[in-house]
Every structure is written in structure tokens, then in C-alpha cells.
Ligand SMILES: Nc1nc2c(c(=O)[nH]1)N[C@H]1C(S)=C(S)[C@@H](COP(=O)(O)OP(=O)(O)OC[C@H]3O[C@@H](n4cnc5c(N)ncnc54)[C@H](O)[C@@H]3O)O[C@H]1N2
């Protein structure tokens with residue numbers, strides 16, 4: 001009988017990431033950059049903001065001119081000008097003076113703060129009463145307060161979110177160099193699997209994994225490349241696998257990873273040119289029957305066929321490899337979960353890591369994680385779940401009320 005012959009711990013498997021290269025880079029328009037991974041360090045070529053600017057509508061003054069001012073004892077200041085937006089004021093504000101200014105306007109020389117319009121009253125064209133004092137620097141953004149000239153404002157490996165797009169825009173970057181999106185081939189195998197546009201006959205099932213995996217690949221920053229369903233046939237599988245390796249940066253094949261009579265994945269992988277089996281079996285549940293091979297310099301995964309197992313292995317193992325390929329600075333999704341408390345006791349076998357599907361339930365006393373139990377062939381358990389919790393390999397289980405981290409799925 002066949003057997004799993006290279007069973008490894010999760011962390012041993014994850015350590016293989018560094019054996020694989022990152023994908024190349026490309027220059028893209030800033031408008032298309034959201035979700036991409038920066039491949040360059042970006043340096044500021046000027047202060048942001050470039051000039052001292054106010055955050056309110058009011059009067060630019062020297063703070064000392066209004067010290068001690070109150071409703072009952074206002075300070076009287078002389079208006080020496082109005083500041084036009086987008087221009088540098090050509091006058092200064094001395095002691096006892098004020099200049100009308102709008103939000104975002106540049107402070108004139110001499111002024112160090114801005115008193116809000118609602119804390120003043122104009123007595124006539126040139127005189128105001130100030131009812132509230134301001135501290136030096138109040139209601140003002142200093143030059144370089146946001147970002148200083150000549151600093152690294154974003155480092156390579158950073159995921160570009162809308163706020164990073166805004167920052168790049170602030171520095172006039174119309175294009176940005178990012179890592180290419182890794183192309184990930186997705187192959188489903190099994191004589192019983194039919195395309196989703198067919199009504200399954202008795203003994204058949206529609207291809208679920210190609211779709212869950214394509215969604216997961218996209219979420220992880222890759223581009224999925226779909227293939228036709230492959231029958232349980234050594235030659236057919238070998239042909240498609242060779243094609244997939246040619247056309248992509250990583251291959252995922254689901255089904256046929258176990259040790260049954262029709263599980264050819266391991267043989268095909270062993271026979272592909274320049275192939276080395278790194279892992280055959282991971283000490284996790286669900287998803288033990290997982291294969292990782294290196295074909296040339298590309299990772300090739302045999303994922304378990306069960307719909308939940310394929311997803312769990314993707315988010316816990318495959319995703320970190322995709323993120324590595326995209327150049328993303330290391331991000332530990334398992335450690336970044338949402339803190340919650342377990343709603344019931346959970347038993348677990350020692351010697352393997354268990355990933356348990358949970359639903360998040362907000363209650364008066366905080367967030368609770370309620371296990372969604374069920375076989376790993378049932379997609380409904382993933383539909384009802386909000387995430388996964390991890391039970392460590394040296395733990396016999398968790399007690400009701402114990403703190404857990406919920407990794408979103
Ligand atoms: N004697 C043993 N049998 C099994 C073991 C074991 O350790 N010893 N492990 C079980 C576990 S756990 C899993 S998971 C499966 C994994 O098996 P395979 O990776 O070889 O997958 P298949 O047998 O091809 O399929 C399993 C199951 O999933 C369905 N499937 C497959 N592909 C798809 C798809 N694209 N869409 C929807 N459903 C799919 C398939 O019809 C099977 O029902 O092995 C256990 N057996």
C-alpha cells in the first residue's frame with residue numbers, strides 16, 4: 001500500500017518559502033495600484049506639506065497677541081490683510097495684528113497660530129475681538145509635519161492601500177513599480193468531477209474547488225489560470241501539469257493527493273522534469289493529504305480534494321507562498337487574527353495542528369467564537385463560518401472561554 005512519505009509540521013512546510021524566487025516587477029499607473037505590492041523604496045523629494053498651513057477658517061495671529069483672551073476679557077487685534085488661497089502672503093503679521101485666512105491657506109510670516117472664526121467678532125473693517133486664546137502652533141500644520149523631505153516614505157514589500165495611493169499622489173507619482181501578479185494555475189482532477197455548466201449525474205459532483213481556489217488566489221494577489229478538469233489518468237495529468245508549469249508561476253492541483261488507488265498526483269509530480277517532492281503530508285487537520293513539490297523553481301501543490309480542506313490548506317499554507325512570490329513583507333495571518341473567546345470545549349489530537357471553522361458572535365461581554373462542526377467535504381460549513389481558529393500541535397484541546405484568534409476566511 002502507498003503511504004504518505006514526507007509528513008511535515010506546518011512550520012517546516014512554511015519554511016520552504018525562502019527556497020522560491022519572487023516574481024519580477026512592472027511599472028503601472030498609480031490609478032491601478034490598489035492591492036499591489038510595492039517593489040521600490042519611495043523617497044520624498046520635498047516636505048509635505050511644503051508650507052505652513054492652517055486647518056481652520058479664522059485669523060492668523062501671533063499666539064502672544066491673544067494670551068489671556070476670554071469672553072469677558074477679549075483681545076482687540078487689527079486686521080492687516082486677507083490671505084488668498086494657493087498664494088504666498090506678501091505681508092507679515094506682527095504683535096497685535098491678525099490676517100483673515102481660510103482652511104488650507106498659507107500662514108504669513110510672523111504668525112504662528114490661527115484663532116477660529118467662531119471665537120472672534122469683527123467690530124469693523126479693521127478691528128476684531130478675540131474671545132479665546134490659542135497656543136503657538138495651534139490649528140496649524142508645520143512644513144514637513146506629514147512627511148519630511150528625503151525620508152523613505154514607503155518601503156518595498158508594502159501592500160498599496162487607498163491611503164498609500166493618496167501618499168504617492170501627494171508626491172506626484174503617476175506611476176509606481178510593483179511586483180507582477182503571480183499567475184497561479186488551477187487544475188481539478190477526478191473522474192467524478194464535472195464542469196459547472198453540466199448537471200451532475202449519479203456519482204458525479206460539480207467542480208467547486210476551481211472556483212473557491214480562483215477566488216482565494218485573487219484575494220491573495222495572484223492571477224488564477226484555469227484548466228479543464230482532468231480525468232484520473234496518469235498521462236492526461238502529466239500532460240496538463242507540464243503545460244501548467246510552463247504557463248504559470250505556481251500550480252495548484254486539487255484531488256488525487258491522498259494515497260488511494262486513483263491518486264496519481266504524487267507520481268506525476270515525481271515524474272515531471274526537474275521535480276523534487278518536498279512534502280507529502282502535513283500534520284494538520286483538515287488537509288493532511290497535501291503535497292508540495294519544487295518543479296524547476298516553481299512551487300507545485302497537490303491539495304486535498306475535500307472542499308473545506310482545499311480552502312484551509314490554501315489560507316494557511318499556500319497563501320503565504322503566494323505572498324512571498326508577490327514580494328509582500330512577511331505578514332502572519334495566523335497571528336493577526338481577531339481576538340475572541342471560545343464558546344465551548346474543543347478536543348484536539350496531539351501531534352497535529354487543528355484548524356476549526358468558527359462563527360463570530362458579538363455578545364454583551366465581547367466577541368465569541370462558536371465552532372462550526374462538520375465534515376470537510378461540506379461547503380456549508382465554510383459558508384456559515386467567519387474564520388478559522390488554530391489549536392496547537394501540543395495541545396489536547398481548548399476550554400470554553402479560552403482566548404482565541406480568528407483568522408478571517
Ligand atoms: N485511507 C485514507 N483515505 C483518505 C485519507 C487518508 O488519510 N487515508 N484522507 C482523507 C482526507 S482527510 C482527504 S482530504 C481526502 C483527500 O483526498 P484526495 O486529495 O486524494 O482527493 P480526492 O479523493 O480526489 O477527493 C476527495 C473528495 O473531494 C471531492 N472533490 C475533489 N475535487 C473536487 C472539486 N474540484 N470540487 C468538488 N469536490 C471535489 C471528491 O469528489 C471526493 O469526494 O482523502 C481522504 N481519504
Ligand code: MOO
Pocket residue numbers: 285286287288289304306309310376377
Ligand atoms: O484532511 Mo482531510 O483534508 O481532513 O478532509
